[in-house]
Amino acid sequence: MLRKELLLQWRTRAQFMAVFVFGAASLLLFSFAIGPNSVALRTFSAGFLWLGLLLSSTLTLSESFHAEMENRALEGLLLIPTSPQAIYYAKTIANWLQLALLGIALVPVMVVLYDAGPQSIGRLLLVILLGSAGLSAPGTLYAGMTAQLRAKQTLLPLLFFPLIVPALLASVKATSLAVLGDPMDQGRSWITLLSAFVAIYWSLCGLLFGRVIEE
Amino acid sequence: MNTGVVTGGWSYVWAAYSLTAGALFLYGVSLFVRVRRIVQ
Amino acid sequence: MIVMRERSIVPGIVLLLLAAWFGFAVALANHYGLDVSFGISTGLQAAIAAIAGIVGAVYFLVSDNLGPSLKAARLLVVLGIACFLLGSWYGLFVAPPEKFMGQVQRIMYVHVPTAWNGLLAITFGFVCACVFLFKSDWKWDARLEASIEVGVLLSFLLCCQGAIWAKPTWGVWWDWDPRLTTTAVLVFAFLGILALRRFVEDPLRRAVWSSVATIIAYVDVPIVYFSVKWWNSLHQQQSSPQTVSSQFYLPLRMNAFGVLFIMTGFIMLRSRIARERVEQELAPPLPRAVEMQEAV
Numbered sequence: 001m002l003r004k005e006l007l008l009q010w011r012t013r014a015q016f017m018a019v020f021v022f023g024a025a026s027l028l029l030f031s032f033a034i035g036p037n038s039v040a041l042r043t044f045s046a047g048f049l050w051l052g053l054l055l056s057s058t059l060t061l062s063e064s065f066h067a068e069m070e071n072r073a074l075e076g077l078l079l080i081p082t083s084p085q086a087i088y089y090a091k092t093i094a095n096w097l098q099l100a101l102l103g104i105a106l107v108p109v110m111v112v113l114y115d116a117g118p119q120s121i122g123r124l125l126l127v128i129l130l131g132s133a134g135l136s137a138p139g140t141l142y143a144g145m146t147a148q149l150r151a152k153q154t155l156l157p158l159l160f161f162p163l164i165v166p167a168l169l170a171s172v173k174a175t176s177l178a179v180l181g182d183p184m185d186q187g188r189s190w191i192t193l194l195s196a197f198v199a200i201y202w203s204l205c206g207l208l209f210g211r212v213i214e215e
Numbered sequence: 216m217n218t219g220v221v222t223g224g225w226s227y228v229w230a231a232y233s234l235t236a237g238a239l240f241l242y243g244v245s246l247f248v249r250v251r252r253i254v255q
Numbered sequence: 256m257i258v259m260r261e262r263s264i265v266p267g268i269v270l271l272l273l274a275a276w277f278g279f280a281v282a283l284a285n286h287y288g289l290d291v292s293f294g295i296s297t298g299l300q301a302a303i304a305a306i307a308g309i310v311g312a313v314y315f316l317v318s319d320n321l322g323p324s325l326k327a328a329r330l331l332v333v334l335g336i337a338c339f340l341l342g343s344w345y346g347l348f349v350a351p352p353e354k355f356m357g358q359v360q361r362i363m364y365v366h367v368p369t370a371w372n373g374l375l376a377i378t379f380g381f382v383c384a385c386v387f388l389f390k391s392d393w394k395w396d397a398r399l400e401a402s403i404e405v406g407v408l409l410s411f412l413l414c415c416q417g418a419i420w421a422k423p424t425w426g427v428w429w430d431w432d433p434r435l436t437t438t439a440v441l442v443f444a445f446l447g448i449l450a451l452r453r454f455v456e457d458p459l460r461r462a463v464w465s466s467v468a469t470i471i472a473y474v475d476v477p478i479v480y481f482s483v484k485w486w487n488s489l490h491q492q493q494s495s496p497q498t499v500s501s502q503f504y505l506p507l508r509m510n511a512f513g514v515l516f517i518m519t520g521f522i523m524l525r526s527r528i529a530r531e532r533v534e535q536e537l538a539p540p541l542p543r544a545v546e547m548q549e550a551v
Contacts, residue, residue, distance in 0.1 A: 162444035166482035224359040246524040
């Protein structure tokens with residue numbers, strides 16, 4: 001299952017490039033909201049990075065069920081002997097990898113535009129991995145739900161954005177501490193919160209996904 | 216003047232109460248109208 | 256048309272009257288020099304009032320398929336309005352202004368009851384979602400829709416009251432207080448679920464999906480609360496009834512029961528409307544014939 005998902009993503013890597021350009025463009029646009037104030041830009045860089053990633057994630061997520069919807073392949077997937085959990089986790093892991101890659105790819109853009117060279121690269125990578133895992137678990141579930149609807153473009157962010165507020169908050173805080181320096185080691189508690197969010201939603205959404213796609 | 220005591224503020228109190236009562240009243244009326252339509 | 260099962264509304268009424276009696280009637284009588292507490296301590300009275308109130312409300316909420324349920328809902332709304340008017344009159348004109356907060360304190364008499372009951376409505380919606388996923392019974396779907404809608408209404412009012420409270424107290428309409436922020440996130444999360452229900456035409460899918468979304472969103476509420484709390488540690492201490500004298504908690508409790516009764520009545524009425532819609536959508540083929548027979 002996972003191999004199929006990854007293959008699918010590899011085939012649509014042109015789309016990944018498009019999403020990356022979208023994310024980079026939004027980072028550029030955010031800086032116009034602040035103006036050429038390098039101190040402020042550096043302070044808010046973490047927030048902008050995650051907002052850019054979040055906006056791009058709605059594109060990736062809604063695309064992730066697109067192939068299934070096009071020729072009703074989801075019904076076909078349900079027929080082969082695998083559990084809905086396997087389908088869900090394959091899709092979530094694929095989305096996670098894609099979002100994490102996107103996040104890592106956006107970091108240099110952030111560094112160049114906002115002059116925000118990270119103090120601790122390892123911590124930043126960890127936060128991006130965890131944060132994108134937090135986005136992908138509920139995101140994949142809601143994408144699976146809304147992909148079958150007419151109004152999917154509006155409904156997915158409407159359901160998805162309020163839900164990931166804690167993950168977004170924790171990621172932004174932890175990233176900003178990784179960028180600006182963390183003398184009190186506060187980043188650790190935000191990473192704990194983020195891990196708890198990831199653990200809760202990876203298990204809960206896996207449990208509930210079977211009910212969402214059953215006919 | 217800065218004693219830490221909030222003086223005045225009746226207008227805020229009235230705003231809060233009338234907003235709550237008004238919203239609940241309007242919602243209640245719409246419910247009763249819709250239920251009546253069903254029952255008949 | 257569903258044949259209504261006859262179940263008495265008497266136990267529910269008795270529970271709610273018991274709750275109201277120990278909730279505020281004893282304190283009100285005490286204010287005029289009468290002792291009707293039967294020697295029960297105030298702490299125990301408050302516990303009885305809270306438990307009897309919640310159990311009584313839930314009794315009504317899960318018996319919205321009774322014959323006289325619409326009558327019961329109307330009765331509850333009328334009772335609630337009476338309590339709310341009495342409590343508001345007490346809170347606005349009888350209770351003295353608070354020492355530090357002055358007149359603004361009176362917002363709390365409507366703010367705190369809205370908060371308790373909004374949370375109660377959303378929690379009931381969460382219970383409905385869980386029961387629906389296990390039992391696939393349409394009654395619970397209708398109750399889910401009703402309680403989420405009423406809960407969103409109350410939470411929205413809660414946000415507005417919070418902003419009105421914050422302006423004279425802290426000088427700004429919005430400060431990033433964890434409870435206020437959590438309520439705002441909660442309003443958006445559950446508004447999304449109501450929107451989802453609008454867009455799904457197939458009733459079975461609509462019911463299952465909104466149950467799943469309700470469970471996910473409800474689990475999120477405490478996480479949002481703690482994250483915002485860590486994020487911004489400036490906020491007010493929560494006041495408990497023990498530290499407040501009877502003149503302050505009397506209007507608070509009257510309004511709490513008033514809003515509780517109104518909320519219960521509203522959810523019953525709203526779930527009746529939701530039920531009607533599902534019945535019409537399912538009407539010709541009747542896919543759940545067994546259930547209909549059970550109801551007869």
